[in-house]
Structures are given as structure tokens and as C-alpha cells.
Amino acid sequence: MDSQTDCTEDGVVPTIPEQATYKVVDLFSGGGGMSFGFHAHPRFEVIGAADAQLGKPSSPKGSLACNTTYEANIGITPVEVDLGTVDPPSLRQSMGVTSPIDILAACPPCTGFSRTNAKNHLEDDKRNSLVGRTIVYADAFQPKILVMENARELLQGRWAHHFEILKKDLESRGYTVHAQNHFLNRFGLPQVRERALVIAVSAGYGLRTLEDAWSGRSLIQEATTVRRALSGVPAINAGETHPDDEAHASPSFHSAATLGRLQRIPHDGGSWRDLLGVPEGRDYLTPAMIKSVEKNDFGSFPDVYGRMAWDRAAPTIKRECAHVGNGRYSHPTENRLCTVRELGILNGFPRTYKFEGTSLSNKYRHIGDAVPPLVSYQLASVCHWILTGKRPSVQDLILPGTHLHPEDVRETSDTLTQGENGQAQQVREFAAA
Incomplete structure (x- = not known):
């Protein structure tokens, strides 16, 4: 040998x-x-x-x-x-x-x-x-x-x-x-x-x-962008699971207000602060958002309900990434939370990685907790x-x-x-x- x-x-x-x-x-x-x-x-x-x-x-x-x-x-x-x-x-x-x-x-x-x-x-x-x-x-x-x-x-x-x-x-x-x-x-x-x-x-x-x-x-700079990472991932709606990939699943919205809020947030990197400048946007502010506006103190709070940006790296994916209200985990253009597959890709998992179990929230935690x-x-x-x-x-x-x-x-x-x-x-x- x-x-x-x-x-x-x-x-x-x-x-x-x-x-x-x-x-x-x-x-x-x-x-x-x-x-x-x-x-x-x-x-x-x-x-x-x-x-x-x-x-x-x-x-x-x-x-x-x-x-x-x-x-x-x-x-x-x-x-x-x-x-x-x-x-x-x-x-x-x-x-x-x-x-x-x-x-x-x-x-x-x-x-x-x-x-x-x-x-x-x-x-x-x-x-x-x-x-x-x-x-x-x-x-x-x-x-x-x-x-x-x-x-x-x-x-x-x-x-x-x-x-x-x-x-x-x-x-x-x-x-x-x-x-x-x-x-x-x-x-x-x-x-x-x-x-x-x-x-x-x-x-x-x-x-x-x-x-x-x-x-x-x-x-090269484009190698670490959301656009590159999610290239070729098919579009789906909130609440759907893609027929060819059970990990390409996004939960349904808990309320019509949450969906309405996201629909009014601009594509490609928009945040809830943009609701202040769009028609009917203020109607979708939560009490916490209103308090933040009144104090003019946003801190990291603008990331909640935010969309990812195509030509930037994703924000930190944390263990509680299973809801759009927990961070900037919304899809850049589609009105939904990024799927288990998408967040898995953004955290360095191969596209064929299997996320098991009956709880969709746990699958998101398996990603957020992981070493990439x-x-x-x-x-x-x-x-x-x-x-x-x-x-x-x-x-x-x-x-x-x-x-x-x-x-x-x-x-x-x-x-x-x-x-x-x-x-x-x-x-x-x-x-x-």
C-alpha cells in the first residue's frame, strides 16, 4: 500500500x-x-x-x-x-x-x-x-x-x-x-x-x-448570495409541499393578517418598516411595531417579517426560523416562509439531505441548530x-x-x-x- x-x-x-x-x-x-x-x-x-x-x-x-x-x-x-x-x-x-x-x-x-x-x-x-x-x-x-x-x-x-x-x-x-x-x-x-x-x-x-x-x-462575491444558493428551486405557495421533495414545504399562515402583511412588504429585501410607506400598510402593523415606530427605536426589530434579498447572503438562520415573525426568513419574492429545503440549502446542507419527523417546526429547528x-x-x-x-x-x-x-x-x-x-x-x- x-x-x-x-x-x-x-x-x-x-x-x-x-x-x-x-x-x-x-x-x-x-x-x-x-x-x-x-x-x-x-x-x-x-x-x-x-x-x-x-x-x-x-x-x-x-x-x-x-x-x-x-x-x-x-x-x-x-x-x-x-x-x-x-x-x-x-x-x-x-x-x-x-x-x-x-x-x-x-x-x-x-x-x-x-x-x-x-x-x-x-x-x-x-x-x-x-x-x-x-x-x-x-x-x-x-x-x-x-x-x-x-x-x-x-x-x-x-x-x-x-x-x-x-x-x-x-x-x-x-x-x-x-x-x-x-x-x-x-x-x-x-x-x-x-x-x-x-x-x-x-x-x-x-x-x-x-x-x-x-x-x-x-x-467570487456572487457565490454566497441567496440567488445562487436557491437557483432552480421551484416555486410553491404557503401551506404546500412540492410533490418531488417533501422537504420543500412551507407552513400555512396562521392568520389572514400575517399574509396581508407579507403581501405588502416589498420584494427582494423589504422589511416591515416599508409598510409605513405603502397603501394600507399601516393597517398591518402589530402593536409591537407601532410601539417601535412611536419610540423611533427599531434596533434589530426590522428583520421580523422581512424578506431575504436575492443578491446578498441570507441573514443568520436561527433555531426558531419556522415563522415569518421570528426574523428575515420570508422568500425574496414569494409570499411565504422559506421552506425547510431552502433554509437547509442556505445553511450549507446538500439538496438531497433528508429532514425526518412529523413536526415541521422541528425540521426547521434541525436546520437552525446545525453546524453547516x-x-x-x-x-x-x-x-x-x-x-x-x-x-x-x-x-x-x-x-x-x-x-x-x-x-x-x-x-x-x-x-x-x-x-x-x-x-x-x-x-x-x-x-x-
Whole structure:
């Protein structure tokens, strides 16, 4: 069997069989967003997953029903378990894992960190402690690489000490830890989604990151627009399911007022504030909208009932994206909420991804909660680079079945800017889109 012997910059010369398969375990696996990127990569095998399937702490056991979506796409059934209390060796045994693994993905709930939840400014959500608890799973599974994705506040918010605890514990065990916030549209996602990405590598392996993989590479601007992403998706009406795709489904409106409101909001990026200048528009203002107008204080409130814009990236798709009143989730031109399929595409899922279960609202949550597979596929390629010393090609950064194509990527002489200045530049680039 041939071997891979490319030298890394730090002088490490890995000797890895070309056909080696690396083992992955995914904790807090949800609908499979993180796992699918590794599952789609030819050099990784997902051998275990676990999720409690809770929409929120007070939800009944199994209420989120994400494990059926996971199984339909990844091919294994996640263990339904509370990762805040389960004994790690017992969990490992239930997955049939008998030796150290290559990759541990751990993406605890981000709800307790997110700045969009007003309670988080005052209260430390008990779920936040799951970040620090990740160390007990690292001890149990002994991964070569640990990857984590979460809200940006994981690294810079009031409760960032949870991550600092984990970082310190990982470093005490010989891991090198890299953590940084990114706007994921920089990596091809057709959505302005700012997330914290963490990669920790065990002793003996050189650290690589997504910034390294994209160094000297840039995207053409139109590659991350709603227009490009949703090209070819057929038109449907609210309340309909397309006969050829059960995920291309949009719920009915709860009231005639909601439909009337959306009908009067201008196409291609319009918001409810535009109701102030259209005939009969003021008749469709809600009490909250009227109060906002009276105070002349809109904040982020204009996004509710807003339409997406064809030639911009989509706004952040959050877990409660199943109603037009929860954000800018309306179709650019059709009078309806974007469908499960459309929001799935905008969050980096392939067009053939299966969203299972009987609850349409849960299917939307499976999307909003997920690590975008387009990005997790790139993380898989970065992990492969760490393990083998072989830098990903442009093709290795393009998840098959998504909107992104190799010709969207340009080789440049510039490297990816890091730190606050780099993030500010990303905001400027996509605000101008």
C-alpha cells in the first residue's frame, strides 16, 4: 500500500496509508450537521453519536426528534442520553468504541451563550457548563483532534470562562488549542453566520485551521448570495409541499393578517418598516411595531417579517426560523416562509439531505441548530491535513451537492486576515453585497 509522506511546515513527516480511514465520534449530534461533513469525506467514518433530543431543558424526552434525521443521513442511530450526567466510559461502551479515536466533535447547545437571548446577559444558563464537561469525553475517547462549534459569545461573552476552563484542561493534557470567531460566509456559506470554531490537536500533531486552508484563496462575491444558493428551486405557495421533495414545504399562515402583511412588504429585501410607506400598510402593523415606530427605536426589530434579498447572503438562520415573525426568513419574492429545503440549502446542507419527523417546526429547528455541513466538510479536510500533512485542494473544500463550485474560488496572493481587523473586513465585504 502506498504511503503519504508530505512534510509539514513544523518538520513532522507523517507516514499514513493513502486509504486509511479515521474514526469520528459526534457528541450533541443534532440533525447531523457536523457529522455529515466527515461522513461525506472519503477518509472519515462516523462510528458513534449522542444527543438528548431536547428542544429546551423543560422539553419532554425525545421531543426534538433529531436522531431520526441524523440516522437517515449518516446511517447510524445516535445514543439518546443526557451528556450532562452520563458516565463517559459507559457511553463509549454503548457506542462500541474500544480504542482511542481520531476525531471527537463536541458542539454543546449555544442557546445559553447567544446574545440574542436577553436572559443570557444576566444568567449563566446551566447548559453552558457542558462546554467544560467536554474534557471528560476527551479523557474517555482520547481523540487526536477535538473540534467544536458554538456561538461567538463562547469566546468573548460574559460566560466565556466555560471555554477557558476547557482550554486550560486540554492544554494540561498536551493539546494545542486554536479558537476564533468567523463569519462563515467567508468560507462559502450563503448566510451571514458568525460562529466560534475550535480545533485542538494532541501532542505530536501540527495545528492547522480553516484560515490556513483558505490562505491565498478567495471567493467570487456572487457565490454566497441567496440567488445562487436557491437557483432552480421551484416555486410553491404557503401551506404546500412540492410533490418531488417533501422537504420543500412551507407552513400555512396562521392568520389572514400575517399574509396581508407579507403581501405588502416589498420584494427582494423589504422589511416591515416599508409598510409605513405603502397603501394600507399601516393597517398591518402589530402593536409591537407601532410601539417601535412611536419610540423611533427599531434596533434589530426590522428583520421580523422581512424578506431575504436575492443578491446578498441570507441573514443568520436561527433555531426558531419556522415563522415569518421570528426574523428575515420570508422568500425574496414569494409570499411565504422559506421552506425547510431552502433554509437547509442556505445553511450549507446538500439538496438531497433528508429532514425526518412529523413536526415541521422541528425540521426547521434541525436546520437552525446545525453546524453547516458545507463548513464541517471543510473542517474534515483540515483534520485530514493535520493527520497526513496534505493540504486540502480547492476541490476538498467544496461539499458535493451544495451550491458552491470549484470555479467560485480564486487563487490569490493574499492570506486570510486574522483577528479583529480580519473580522471587520469580512463584515464590510458582505454588508456591501
